[in-house]
Amino acid sequence: MIKVNNLSKEFHEQGTSNELLAVDHVDFTIQNGSFCALVGESGSGKSTLAQLMCGLLVPSSGEVLFEGKNISLCRGKQKQVLRSKIQLILQDGKGAMDPRFTVYQIIAEPIRNFRKLSKKEEEREINDLLTMMELPEEIKLRKAHELSGGQQKRVCIARALAAQPDVLIFDEAVSGLDVLVRKHILDLLKRLHQERKMTCFFITHDLDVALYLADRVMVMRCGKIIEDRTFHGSTDCFTHPYTKLLLHSIAPYLG
Amino acid sequence: MIHKLLKRPQAIIGLCLIAIVIVIAIAAPAFSPHDPELVNLSQKYAQPDAEYPLGTDQLGRCTLSRLLYGARYSIGISLPVLLILSVIGLIVGTFSACAGEKADHFITILCDVFIAFPSLIIAIAVIGVLGNGLQNIAVSVVIATWAWFVRIVRSYSVQEMGKDYILAARISGCNTGKLVFRHLIPNILPQFLVYVSTGVASSIIMVSSFAFLGLGLPSGTPEWGAMLNDARTALYSHPELLIYPGLCIFVTAAGFNLFGEALRDILTPEEDSL
Numbered sequence: 001m002i003k004v005n006n007l008s009k010e011f012h013e014q015g016t017s018n019e020l021l022a023v024d025h026v027d028f029t030i031q032n033g034s035f036c037a038l039v040g041e042s043g044s045g046k047s048t049l050a051q052l053m054c055g056l057l058v059p060s061s062g063e064v065l066f067e068g069k070n071i072s073l074c075r076g077k078q079k080q081v082l083r084s085k086i087q088l089i090l091q092d093g094k095g096a097m098d099p100r101f102t103v104y105q106i107i108a109e110p111i112r113n114f115r116k117l118s119k120k121e122e123e124r125e126i127n128d129l130l131t132m133m134e135l136p137e138e139i140k141l142r143k144a145h146e147l148s149g150g151q152q153k154r155v156c157i158a159r160a161l162a163a164q165p166d167v168l169i170f171d172e173a174v175s176g177l178d179v180l181v182r183k184h185i186l187d188l189l190k191r192l193h194q195e196r197k198m199t200c201f202f203i204t205h206d207l208d209v210a211l212y213l214a215d216r217v218m219v220m221r222c223g224k225i226i227e228d229r230t231f232h233g234s235t236d237c238f239t240h241p242y243t244k245l246l247l248h249s250i251a252p253y254l255g
Numbered sequence: 256m257i258h259k260l261l262k263r264p265q266a267i268i269g270l271c272l273i274a275i276v277i278v279i280a281i282a283a284p285a286f287s288p289h290d291p292e293l294v295n296l297s298q299k300y301a302q303p304d305a306e307y308p309l310g311t312d313q314l315g316r317c318t319l320s321r322l323l324y325g326a327r328y329s330i331g332i333s334l335p336v337l338l339i340l341s342v343i344g345l346i347v348g349t350f351s352a353c354a355g356e357k358a359d360h361f362i363t364i365l366c367d368v369f370i371a372f373p374s375l376i377i378a379i380a381v382i383g384v385l386g387n388g389l390q391n392i393a394v395s396v397v398i399a400t401w402a403w404f405v406r407i408v409r410s411y412s413v414q415e416m417g418k419d420y421i422l423a424a425r426i427s428g429c430n431t432g433k434l435v436f437r438h439l440i441p442n443i444l445p446q447f448l449v450y451v452s453t454g455v456a457s458s459i460i461m462v463s464s465f466a467f468l469g470l471g472l473p474s475g476t477p478e479w480g481a482m483l484n485d486a487r488t489a490l491y492s493h494p495e496l497l498i499y500p501g502l503c504i505f506v507t508a509a510g511f512n513l514f515g516e517a518l519r520d521i522l523t524p525e526e527d528s529l
Contacts, residue, residue: 056425080428088426095419100441113428159427 002030002053002086002167002199007062008223009048022048024223025062030201032166035193037202037210039246040220046203047091049220050171053201054086055079066167084114087160091172093152097144103155104140110163129158133188150181154188161192167199174209186213207246211235219243259521266517272510280326287320291477300493312482312496313489314475321477322499328389328466328478329507333458336393340404341451343397348408349435352416362409366402374399374461375468382470392472396461400454407450411443445522452515456508463504479503 009023022045030036040046051057053064055071064071066082074082087110090096097106107126111117117125130137133154144152153173160168173189174182190213193200204210210217211231219227219240227240235247260266279286288308295315303310309318351362369377374396381395415421416439424438463480466472472481479500486496 051422054426056422083426083428090419090423090426092419096423098420098424098438098442109424109429110427113433156423159423163427 001032001067002201003065004028004053005063005065007049007052007064008060009045009052009057010060021223023052023059026223026225028218028225028228030167030199032199033197034216035200035202035214036216036218037204037214038218038220039204039207039210041205044220045223046205046220047171050088050169050201050203053169054088055082056088080114084110084163085165086167086169087163087165088169088171089156089160089173091175093149093156094144094147096156097152099144102141102143103135103147106144106155107159107162110159114163125162126158129161132161132192133158148181149177150185153177153185157185157188157192165198167201169201169203171203172205173202175205182209189213207243208250219246260517263517263520265513266521269510269512269514269517272506273514276326276330276507276510279323280330283320283323283327287317287323289317289320291316291320291324292475293317300489309499310493310495312485316477318496318499321482322479322503324477325479325482325500325503326507328472328476329459329462329504332389332393332396332462333455336396336458337451337454339393339397340401340454341447343401344404344408345440345447347401347405349412349439351405351409352412353431353435353439359409362405366406366409369398369402370406372399375464378465378470382465387470387473389472392462392465392470395465395470396458399461400458404450404454408443408447411446412439415439415442445519448522449515449519452511452518453508455511456504459504459507 004026007023007026008021011020011022012018013020024045026049038046038049048057052059053071055064055074058072066086069078069082071082071086101109104126107129108122111122111125126140127137130139135151135154135158139147139151139155144155147155157173170189174185177185186209189200189202192198200213202210202213207217215231217227217229217231217238218225219238219242221242227238227243229237231237238244238247260270288306293316295311298307298311298315299313301307301311301315307317307319309322312318312321347362351359377399378392378395381398382391385391385394421434421438424434429437460480463478463483466476466478466481466484472478474481482500483497483504486493486500489496
């Protein structure tokens with residue numbers, strides 16, 4: 001369970017005394033095994049929230065509790081365990097891979113850092129992950145720039161899974177992909193969630209993607225969560241005018 | 256990697272030039288027809304002949320022998336100095352970029368102070384305190400230029416640290432040490448090597464300018480920069496005395512530059528696929 005209590009994050013604008021409140025006193029709780037989506041436009045503070053939730057940023061005020069422990073206060077071994085339990089998948093698949101590393105090295109990194117596996121077990125694990133992500137085995141020796149956009153994304157997901165996390169946070173996991181690849185990856189995530197009973201937190205700017213995947217949808221605007229609804233197939237539950245505007249903007253040309 | 260290097264004409268030419276200079280530096284006594292420091296005033300400004308293949312200078316010393324021995328000073332000082340500078344640059348520069356705001360601030364200010372000092376003044380101070388000698392020249396070059404190396408590594412590192420793959424590596428459980436040695440340094444190395452290779456030329460010139468001022472090397476030492484400066488007085492009557500050492504510096508610098516650029520092309524992963 002992740003509990004976010006009154007969380008804020010301020011950034012100083014360089015060279016000025018201006019403060020930018022990226023995340024503004026946010027509260028919510030994510031139950032284990034749920035699939036939550038966070039919808040918001042660019043600059044609404046979604047990515048900052050994601051980085052706060054896995055302890056990559058230190059909050060200006062408030063706290064993030066994972067299984068009762070304050071993430072930003074963890075140090076040493078505890079921090080390392082926490083890192084492995086909450087995995088973030090970044091928006092830019094290619095940018096998130098070291099350009100000098102092969103796919104094998106990329107997926108092996110969390111295994112080597114978090115788990116003590118022998119060479120053989122490591123190789124078997126990586127092969128399993130590639131199969132699960134429906135990636136061909138010969139991809140192992142390629143580097144990031146030799147992969148297609150969809151493959152890059154799937155390698156990133158495989159890397160996150162290699163850490164054996166309890167929580168997966170996706171930051172714009174399917175933006176910039178073509179429709180077919182996107183659908184494929186979304187279905188993969190859905191299956192993953194069902195099979196592994198993993199807690200998923202999906203950040204996106206597409207409300208339709210959120211509605212397709214999640215059983216709970218939160219809408220974020222200017223650093224605040226303005227609507228938080230459990231979603232059961234009908235969009236009637238959304239009442240905030242901004243959410244309604246988003247709903248109206250989903251492919252209006254279809255009539 | 257060696258295989259890839261050998262496919263590039265740039266790299267081959269660069270390597271050949273470097274190899275020639277290194278061979279000359281090592282085998283200078285075997286090749287040179289005369290003692291480079293032997294003064295023979297009766298042969299002053301002699302024309303090239305069988306005994307003096309490139310003629311003699313204003314003190315009747317064999318120009319060819321002096322050029323061959325000069326390779327020893329240039330290579331012998333600049334390569335070790337650049338190695339030390341690279342290590343200092345990589346360690347302090349990446350530390351500055353990773354260690355937090357206060358340390359970064361301190362190192363940046365320290366670099367600014369050293370960069371603001373003219374290198375010549377540092378050299379005069381260091382050699383004045385430590386005395387003449389090859390080692391002391393090396394020390395003064397290191398003190399005069401280390402800040403540039405730190406600053407360039409720092410700026411590459413800061414740029415690289417903002418990239419997503421570094422964030423992803425942290426998510427994958429890398430601590431700062433792993434982050435620096437497995438991800439950061441390998442990725443800034445290509446650009447840095449090019450900087451280092453161009454630094455060879457400037458360090459040769461720096462050593463030479465010290466030599467001219469009588470700092471570090473005793474006068475009459477067969478060093479290319481010192482020869483250049485000796486020959487200035489005979490610019491109109493014997494311009495070839497200027498051209499020879501100039502050409503040597505040019506060839507050595509070109510060799511390192513070409514090799515450095517080829518290295519950068521190979522080490523930049525995006526170009527693997529081309």
